[in-house]
Amino acid sequence: MQSPAHQAFTRLVTGLRNALSKLSQEPVGMFGFLFLALLAVIAILAPLIAPYSPTAQNLGQALLPPSAAHWAGTDEFGRDILSRLIYGTRITFQTVLAVSFIVGPLGLVIGIVAGYIGGRTDAVLMRITDIVLSFPSLVLALAFAAALGAGLGTAIIAISLTGWPAIARLARAETLVVRNTDYVAAARLYGASPVRLLALYIAPMCIPSVVVRLTLNMAGIILTAAALGFLGLGAQPPAPEWGAMISSGRRFMLDNWWVAVMPGIAILFTSLAFNLAGDALRDILDPRHARS
Template identity: 60%
Template sequence: MSKTDVIGSAAPQGLRGWLSTDTPHSRFQARMGRLWFGWLTFRRNRLAMLGLSIVLLLCAVALFAPLLAPYNPVQGVLNDRLQAGSAAHWFGTDNMGRDILSRLVYGARYTLLVVVLVAVTAAPIGLLVGTVAGYFGGWVDTVLMRVTDIFLAFPKLILALAFVAALGPGLENAVLAIALTSWPPYARLARAETLTVRTADYIAAARLQGLSHPRLIVGHIMPMCTSSLIVRVTLDMAGIILTAAGLGFLGLGAQPPLPEWGAMISEGRQFLLNQWWVATVPGLAIFIVSLGFNLLGDGLRDVLDPRAGGNG
C-alpha cells in the first residue's frame, strides 16, 4: 500500500499538504510525514482505534480520579455493605461498605502505574542486553543469552512470586519483581534485530569513521530495534496487568486498603455466589483494559513492523 493510496492523490494544502508531500525539505518534515502516514494507517484499523480509546480512557480515569470518584475509595459505611448496584452506588458496595465504582476509578491509577514503571524499567534493560549480545557475539553473546534463558526457563508469575517473597509484599516490590521477570523476551527480540543489522553497510561505514562501540550501539543499532520493541511492550501490557493482579490477589502486591483490582477480586471471592458484583466488576475491568492493550499492540504492529504488512 503506497502513501498515495492512503492519503489520496489530491491532499489539501496547508498542514495536511505539508505532512503528505513527497518532497520534504527537512528531516523534521520527513519524520512528521512518516508519523502522519503511520497515523492514517493506524486509523483505518477499527479494532486498533478501539484499543487506543480504551487505553486513553484508562489514562483519563487515572488522571481525574478525584473528580470522577463519587466516594472515598478506602472508607466505607458498614450499614451499606454488600449492596447491589443502585443509583447511589452504580456497581454496588463491597464487604466494608465501600463504593466499588470509586475503588475501580482509583484502582486505575495503580494499574497504570505498574504498567508504566515496568515498561520503562524492563524494556531498556532488555534492549541493552540484547543489542550488546547481538553486536559483540562470541562469549559475550553466550553469557548474556544463557542468563536470559535461565529467566525464561521459569514461568513469569512463579518467578515474580519468588522475587516478591524475597523482597516482601508491597506495590513497589511487586513492580520490581515484574520488571525483573519481563526483560528477557525484549533481550531476545533486540538480539535478533541486532544480528540482522550489525553487518549492514551503514554500520560498516560508521565503524570506518572511527565511531566507538558504545556510540554504534546507542546511536545506530538501538534505534533500529525500537519499533519492534514498542510493539512487543504494548502487547505485553496485558500480561503485566494480569501478573500484577495475580500478585495482588495473593496478597503480595498492593496492600489493603489500597484499591488495587487484583486485591479487590481477592476480597470479593468469598461472596462470589451471592454478591457476585464484588469480584466480577474488577475482573471485568482487568479484562477490558487487557483487551485494549492487546488491540492497541496489534494496530501498532501493523504500522511499525514493515514485515507484517497492514491488514486494514
C-alpha cells in the same frame, strides 16, 4: 534552506500523519487506543470523576447490589466499588508504565550488547536469559515478591526481573540483522566507536520492535500484577488494586457476585485494549507484519 530542527519537526509531523492514517484503517486498534486514552484520562482525573472516596467505609451499606447510587455496588465494608475501580486505574497504569520503563531499556541494552559483541559475551548473556525464561514468569515473580516483601514497589521489581529476557532475545535478533548492514559497516570504517555504533546506529533500529513487544506484554503485566495482588503480594489494603479486590470478593461470589466480577471486568477490558493497541502498533511500525 530549512534548519535541521525544522527538518526534524517536519519529519516528525509527517510520521505522525502517516501513523494516524494507518491507524484509521485499523478500527479495532483504534478502539484499543481510544479505550486506553479514556483510561488515562480517568486515572488523571480520578478525584474529580469518582463519586465517593475509595477508602470511605459505611457498614450500613455493605454488599449493596449495583444501583443508581452505586453503579457497581458496594463491597463488604460499604465502599463504592466504582470509585475503587476508578482509583485502581492509577495503580494499574503506574505498574504498567514502571515495569515497561525498567524492562524496555534493560532488555534492549542486554540484547544489543549480546548481538553486537557476540562470542563469549553473547553466550553468557543468552544463557542467563535462558535460565530466567525456563521458569514460569508468574512463579518467578511470586518468588521475588515473597523474598522482597509485599507491596506495590516490590511487585513492580518482581515483574521487571521476569520480563526483560523476552525483550533481550528480540533486541539480539534485530541486532544480528542490523550489524551486517552497509550503513553500519560504513560507520565502522569512518572510525565510529562501538558505543557510538550501538547508541546511534543499532539501537534506533531495534526500538520499534521493542516498543511493539512492550505494548503486547502490557496485558501480561496487568495479569501478573493482579495475580500478585490476589495473593496479597502486591499493593496492600486499603489501596484499590484490582487483583486484591477480586481476592476480597471471592468470599462473596455466590450471593454478592459484583464484588469480584466488577474488578475482573476491568482487568479483562484493559488487557484486551492493550492487546488490540499492540497489534495495531505492530502493523504501523513494522510493515513486515502488516495484514494483507
